[in-house]
Amino acid sequence: xxxxxxxxxxxxxxxxxxxxxxxxxxxxxxxxxxxxxxxxxxxxxxxxxxxxxxxxxxxxxxxxxxxxxxxxxxxxxxxxxxxxxxxxxxxxxxxxxxxxxxxxxxxxxxxxxxxxxxxxxxxxxxxxxxxxxxxxxxxxxxxxxxxxxxxxxxxxxxxxxxxxxxxxxxxxxxxxxxxxxxxxxxxxxxxxxxxxxxxxxxxxxxxxxxxxxxxxxxxxxxxxxxxxxxxxxxxxxxxxxxxxxxxxxxxxxxxxxxxxxxxxxxxxxxxxxxxxxxxxxxxxxxxxxxxxxxxxxxxxxxxxxxxxxxxxxxxxxxxxxxxxxxxxxxxxx
Amino acid sequence: xxxxxxxxxxxxxxxxxxxxxxxxxxxxxxxxxxxxxxxxxxxxxxxxxxxxxxxxxxxxxxxxxxxxxxxxxxxxxxxxxxxxxxxxxxxxxxxxxxxxxxxxxxxxxxxxxxxxxxxxxxxxxxxxxxxxxxxxxxxxxxxxxxxxxxxxxxxxxxxxxxxxxxxxxxxxxxxxxxxxxxxxxxxxxxxxxxxxxxxxxxxxxxxxxxxxxxxxxxxxxxxxxxxxxxxxxxxxxxxxxxxxxxxxxxxxxxxxxxxxxxxxxxxxxxxxxxxxxxxxxxxxxxxxxxxxxxxxxxxxxxxxxxxxxxxxxxxxxxxxxxxxxxxxxxxxx
Amino acid sequence: xxxxxxxxxxxxxxxxxxxxxxxxxxxxxxxxxxxxxxxxxxxxxxxxxxxxxxxxxxxxxxxxxxxxxxxxxxxxxxxxxxxxxxxxxxxxxxxxxxxxxxxxxxxxxxxxxxxxxxxxxxxxxxxxxxxxxxxxxxxxxxxxxxxxxxxxxxxxxxxxxxxxxxxxxxxxxxxxxxxxxxxxxxxxxxxxxxxxxxxxxxxxxxxxxxxxxxxxxxxxxxxxxxxxxxxxxxxxxxxxxxxxxxxxxxxxxxxxxxxxxxxxxxxxxxxxxxxxxxxxxxxxxxxxxxxxxxxxxxx
Numbered sequence: 001x002x003x004x005x006x007x008x009x010x011x012x013x014x015x016x017x018x019x020x021x022x023x024x025x026x027x028x029x030x031x032x033x034x035x036x037x038x039x040x041x042x043x044x045x046x047x048x049x050x051x052x053x054x055x056x057x058x059x060x061x062x063x064x065x066x067x068x069x070x071x072x073x074x075x076x077x078x079x080x081x082x083x084x085x086x087x088x089x090x091x092x093x094x095x096x097x098x099x100x101x102x103x104x105x106x107x108x109x110x111x112x113x114x115x116x117x118x119x120x121x122x123x124x125x126x127x128x129x130x131x132x133x134x135x136x137x138x139x140x141x142x143x144x145x146x147x148x149x150x151x152x153x154x155x156x157x158x159x160x161x162x163x164x165x166x167x168x169x170x171x172x173x174x175x176x177x178x179x180x181x182x183x184x185x186x187x188x189x190x191x192x193x194x195x196x197x198x199x200x201x202x203x204x205x206x207x208x209x210x211x212x213x214x215x216x217x218x219x220x221x222x223x224x225x226x227x228x229x230x231x232x233x234x235x236x237x238x239x240x241x242x243x244x245x246x247x248x249x250x251x252x253x254x255x256x257x258x259x260x261x262x263x264x265x266x267x268x269x270x271x272x273x274x275x276x277x278x279x280x281x282x283x284x285x286x287x288x289x290x291x292x293x294x295x296x297x298x299x300x301x302x303x304x305x306x307x308x309x310x311x312x313x314x315x316x317x318x319x320x321x322x323x324x325x326x327x328x329x330x331x332x333x
Numbered sequence: 334x335x336x337x338x339x340x341x342x343x344x345x346x347x348x349x350x351x352x353x354x355x356x357x358x359x360x361x362x363x364x365x366x367x368x369x370x371x372x373x374x375x376x377x378x379x380x381x382x383x384x385x386x387x388x389x390x391x392x393x394x395x396x397x398x399x400x401x402x403x404x405x406x407x408x409x410x411x412x413x414x415x416x417x418x419x420x421x422x423x424x425x426x427x428x429x430x431x432x433x434x435x436x437x438x439x440x441x442x443x444x445x446x447x448x449x450x451x452x453x454x455x456x457x458x459x460x461x462x463x464x465x466x467x468x469x470x471x472x473x474x475x476x477x478x479x480x481x482x483x484x485x486x487x488x489x490x491x492x493x494x495x496x497x498x499x500x501x502x503x504x505x506x507x508x509x510x511x512x513x514x515x516x517x518x519x520x521x522x523x524x525x526x527x528x529x530x531x532x533x534x535x536x537x538x539x540x541x542x543x544x545x546x547x548x549x550x551x552x553x554x555x556x557x558x559x560x561x562x563x564x565x566x567x568x569x570x571x572x573x574x575x576x577x578x579x580x581x582x583x584x585x586x587x588x589x590x591x592x593x594x595x596x597x598x599x600x601x602x603x604x605x606x607x608x609x610x611x612x613x614x615x616x617x618x619x620x621x622x623x624x625x626x627x628x629x630x631x632x633x634x635x636x637x638x639x640x641x642x643x644x645x646x647x648x649x650x651x652x653x654x655x656x657x658x659x660x661x662x663x664x665x666x
Numbered sequence: 667x668x669x670x671x672x673x674x675x676x677x678x679x680x681x682x683x684x685x686x687x688x689x690x691x692x693x694x695x696x697x698x699x700x701x702x703x704x705x706x707x708x709x710x711x712x713x714x715x716x717x718x719x720x721x722x723x724x725x726x727x728x729x730x731x732x733x734x735x736x737x738x739x740x741x742x743x744x745x746x747x748x749x750x751x752x753x754x755x756x757x758x759x760x761x762x763x764x765x766x767x768x769x770x771x772x773x774x775x776x777x778x779x780x781x782x783x784x785x786x787x788x789x790x791x792x793x794x795x796x797x798x799x800x801x802x803x804x805x806x807x808x809x810x811x812x813x814x815x816x817x818x819x820x821x822x823x824x825x826x827x828x829x830x831x832x833x834x835x836x837x838x839x840x841x842x843x844x845x846x847x848x849x850x851x852x853x854x855x856x857x858x859x860x861x862x863x864x865x866x867x868x869x870x871x872x873x874x875x876x877x878x879x880x881x882x883x884x885x886x887x888x889x890x891x892x893x894x895x896x897x898x899x900x901x902x903x904x905x906x907x908x909x910x911x912x913x914x915x916x917x918x919x920x921x922x923x924x925x926x927x928x929x930x931x932x933x934x935x936x937x938x939x940x941x942x943x944x945x946x947x948x949x950x951x952x953x954x955x956x957x958x959x960x961x962x963x964x965x
Contacts (some may be wrong), residue, residue, distance in 0.1 A: 064569045099571035112566040114581050116659070125580065126570050175570060372797030380809055391815070492954075496946035498898040500905055501939040504921075504928060511929045603804030610905045621805060622906045625812040637809050641801040648800075 017042045017215050018063070018183060023077035025062060030286040032072065033058055035240035037313050037321075038217075040183065040232070045209060045216040047226035047247065049262070050236030051283050056219045057107055059236070060185050063217070064104045065094040082182065099130045103181035105172050107188045107219075112172050113160035119171050120156030123178070130179030143174040146211075148204055166197035173204065180212065187219045202229050223266055227251060235259050238284050238294040241313060245320025255322035255331050258295050293325070301326055359653050366649045370642060377638040378422045381630050382415060392435065392628045408433070409630065431638065432631035434624075442635035445620055450639060453605050453616035455528065459536035460601065461594055464543035469583075469590065471544070472551025476559070476586075477578055487552075491545040499604045503538040503611035510534055535612045539604050543597060550593050554586035561585075588659055595651025599644045695958075699951030706945055710755035719746040721753035721915045729931045739933040741923055751938040754915035757824060758942075762896045765834040766889050772835065773842025774885050778877070780843065781850035792847065795840035807833040807899060811908040824914035830903065834896055841892070842885055849884045853877055890953040894946050901942055917942045 016039040025033035033055045040046045050056045061067050063079065065086070079086040081102065089097070098104075106112050114122055123140040131139060137156075144152035147170040160168055169189065176184060186205065190198035206229050209216055218230060226233055226247060233250045235243040235258065243256040254260045261279045281298040284290065290297055292307040299306065303326065311323040319331060381388050389405040390397065406412055409432070410421045425432065431442035475487035494502075558564060559582060567577055606618030613619075617636055624632035719725045728744040730736060738747035780791040798806065814829035853876065862872050903909025904918035905925075912919045917938050924934025 066565065066569065069565070069568070095571050095573060097571070098569055104566070104569035106562055106566050106569065111562040114563045114567070114585065116584050117581070125572075125576070129571060129576075172566065175566070179571070368793055369796045369800055372793045373800055376794070376797050376801070380813060383813070492950055493943075493947060496894065496950040497943045498901060498939075498946065500902055501921075501936075501943060504925070504935055504939070508928055508932060599800065599802040602802035606802070606804045606808070607902050607905060618804075618906075621808055622908075625808055626907050628812065630812075633809050633812055637801060637805050640805050641797070644802060645800050 016040055017082060018217075019078075019080040020059075020063075021078045021080075023059070023062060023079060024075045025058060025067060025072050026075045027070065027072045027286070031075075031239065031289070032286045033062070033239045034289075035310075035313075035323075036077070036236070037241050037244065038234050039244075040215045040217060042182075043209070043213045043215055044231045045206075045218060045229060047230035047233045048217055048219045048236065049221065049223065049226055049233060051221060053283055053285060054236040055239040056221075056236055057187055058239075060104065060187050060217070060219055063183075063185060064098060064102055065089060066104075099126070099176075099181065100179040101181055102183045102185065103176035103179065105169075105176050105184070105186045105189060107191070113168060113175075115160055117159075118156065119158050119160065119163070123156070123171075123175060126175050126178045139178075143178060144171075146177070146208065147171070147174045148200075149174070164197075165193050166200065169193065169197075169201055170204070173201075173208070177208065177212070177214075181214060183215045183217070185217045185219070188221075189218060190220070190222070190225060198225075205229060223251070223262065235262070238289055239286070240294070240323070242295070242324070243320070243322040244313065245322075249320050253319070253331065255316070255319055255327040256295075256324045257299050257301050257330065259322075293323075301330060358656055362649055362652050366645055370645055373638065373641045373645065374423060374426055375419075377634050377641070378419050380634055380637065381409070382411075382418070388630060392630065405435075408435075426638065431635035434632050435629045436627050442631050445624075445632050446617065446635045446639050449615060449617045449620040449636075450643075452614055453602065453609070453618065455532060456535050456539060456605050456608070456614065456616060457598075457601050459529075459532050460539040460543055460605075463536055463540040464547050465591075465594070467540065468544040468547025469551050472548035472590070473555050473578070473583060473586075475548070476552040476555030477582070487548070491548050494541050494545045495549075497541065499538060499542050500607045500611050502541040503535070503608050506534050506538050507611060531612075531614070535608045535614060538611070539601065539608050542604050543594075543601065546597060547590055547593060551586060551590045554589050555582055558582050558585045588655060592651050592655045595647050595654075598647040599640075602640050602644065693955070695951045696955035699948045699955065702944060702948035703952065706755065706941065706948065707759060710752045710759060713752035714749055714756070717746070717749045717752075719749050721745070721750045722913070729927065729934075731931075732933050732937070738937040739931065741920070741934050742927060742931070747920065747934055747937060750915040750920050751917070751941055754917050754920055754938070755941065755945075757827070757910060757914070757916045758897055758900055758945075761827070761830060761834075761900045762893045765831055765838065765896045766893050768831075769835050769838035769892070770842050770885050770889050773839035774846040774881060776839065777843035777846025777848075778850050778881060781847040781854070788847075791843060795843045798837060798840040799844070801837070803837055803895070804899070804902070806837045807903070808906060808908055810836055811903070816908060816911050824910050824916070826903075826909050826911040826914075830900060830909050834899060838892065838896075842888070845884055845888055846881050849881045850877060853880055887953075887956045890949060890956050894949045894953070897942065897945055897949070 018038070018040040020036055020038040023033055023036040024031060036055065036059055038046065038048070038059070048056050048059065058067075058072070061070070061072070062074065063081075063086070067073060074087050077087070081097075086097075113119065120140060123143065124136045127134060127136050127139050127143075140156060141152045144155055149155050149167060149170050155163070155167070155171070160171070163171065173186075173189075189205065190201050193201060202225060205216065205218070208214070218225065220226060230247050233243075233245065233247045234241045235250070235256065237258050243250060243254070243259050250259065251263065254263055258279075265278055279298055284294060284297075290307065292305075292309055293299070293302075293311050296302045296306040306325055309325060311325045313321045313323045314327075315321040316328050316331065319327070324330070387402070389402045389409065389411065393401055393405060410418055410425075412418075413421075429443065431446070433439045433441050434445050471487055471491065475484050478484050564577065564581060567581055572581075602617070605616060606621060608614075609616040609618035610622060617640060621633060621636045623629075624636065714721060722745070724744045725746055726736060726740045726744050728740060728742050730740040730744075732739045736746050736748060738751055741747050741750070776791050776795075780788045810833035811826075811829045814832050816826040816829050820828070862876060867875075900909060900916070901918035901921065904912070904916065904922045910916040910919055912923065920938045921935045921942075924931055928935055
């Protein structure tokens, strides 16, 4: 009896902080996620990349227990966080976990602050809930310092509409790290910001990670963001992850045709006046998924068998996991 | 302070129009108020002068002596051109002189109208308290509830209450009062404290109209608030539902609900007219009804003018209060 | 300050089905409301024709409770309340139909004219409308009833009918004018109208093809709601000595007739009241359905 337990323990220790396996989620009669596989190591930063509608945000919602709010439910798969199965979590379990272990900075964090309450009161409320031992005001100022908020003292008395976009984003991050979470989910943290502010926020996230050793998942559609701040990457398409691996690896040696197309579509990929390539067609919405590989209808390398088999995320020798039947031939092109 | 929109994802909310200064807004509102009040005075004046035939004759009857008619013309300021008459009317109205009653010992109209208005306002004030309490309770419960049964049940109750004429509810309550002796079956008390005994039943009858209106608005407002990003962010910080509802959802949903009170002033006075008749309260409705049956033109004019001006005042005040109360529109400090 | 909310589209799209329960089934609400209203209307047409008593005749001892012979009992002088209720319903339903249609026609016309004419016409029409809306509805209706007088009648219509219709129409047009003006103004700025103008379509074509249908659907939606207000006003006025004059049967008149004996003979007031409430509920169901159906198009 002891031996397997020990083995389990050892595996748990060595394995990732967060492990998502074959997650499938359904809203009404439509599968919206099907076959999401992710893992985030302790202290590491994962970039979750995909087009609008690929299921990135939905995956985040699953990780923080917000699926019931939109009438979605998990049909299959597991989410293991720090040894616990989040799929079986109930409301009470979630309330204990949220903010303390997993924190979430939602997508539109510009509207993520209560408009009729000052930043200080929102911080105080969260501190009293998640960090009741500390002296509220000191801690609030300390948190605003941590997110490099200009004039922390003054900001406490401000309403959200009196702050700039970048400052509101900083305030949101401050609120998220009140409970010293082990994992921070940041959904499109830079999307609605000016380019200069975007860079500052990314630098802030990186330095926070170094200072606090927390793990992060950064959801984005911007490969530039991924390149600068993440260690690992997971590419999503039509509700499933189609390629995962170390960021450098995946970006330098993409194995899935979709990842390749994404990289080619980057403005920076355009060298010497070459035309910017685009991916023909549209990603399919929920309920429009083809049988077999969901990328097949847009894939230039498509073969008949692609329409029959759903490719699984499999690793090839000297490569990282990707979900393409032809990845081995294609990687050598 | 400009926040630039990123190319993707699609922007679902158009940038809000730049708000004008609060002082300017209040100024514009006051200007509108003056114009509409003037129009109300014109209409009140025309009420008597557009009557087909001679109002004096229709008041005194066909057999009136020419002397009596001439006397009444003088009393009603019906001599001279219509413009002179209006000028006289306007001058008198501005100095608070609404003429004298043709009955009731020729009392000044103001001493008929204002004491009656006091009773009506007491009923309306009491109604507002009951309706806000009951309406908010119903609306917030129904808005927050994720259970379809609670929601549909409350919706059904609201619809039946809204569709049942206030006098019918008045009669049901009167029947209840007669059967149980829980309240006097109408009339008015001898002092402020005693009045309350007579007040609460009519107020409940009138609340049957107002409470559902407030409940509906509260329900919609709560549901809108619940869909907002800051609620999502608060949930993912681990805020318990009760804190969320009481500290974030209700304060954010309250303003449109409270402003409804102001906008319903006219309907409330109209409803009070009927409820006063049912419960035999000496309010503005009863004054109006007896003035109508006695063909007491000046009192009818006075009651119409005073109630309309009151409605305009309350509407404008609630507008201004809305501006001042919403921190999103407050001037920056 | 420009706030940009980039909410995930999949979230927004999929959240719609979790919305309102009744709005999900506007068809059901409309069917129930429509059937109920049709039932009441048919009863109002046929009960007075085929029932074995007439609305005016004294047919039994006074103040008898509901029975098979008199399902709604008898009133203070021994008339059959059942037949009086449905005979009265003819008056109430006719008042609703006429008052609402005429107010809507006058109001929409003035509203469209105000929106399409110069500043002064617009200002005069709309400030008049504002002022009329400022008066408490009931107060203005009472004042107008006083002016017109409840005795005036033509073609042996029930006394009080003319003053009642006049009062409702004079008071009610203003809301329609506001509504029609708002629709016209907002449509003028919408892309398809601009496009039609750029393409060189004549103004009359734009008015007929684009403005009219939109104004009509907005006004039509409000008419159903307004009908509730009209029926409640009609039935309330007899309590105040205005409106339809007794002994003509009308819901308010019948109910007021029983008010003094409410404690012993509740049926005289409450049973016609139930029919009135049913009418209002049917209209309210219809209004909800109509709003759910075209609400999106209006915003």
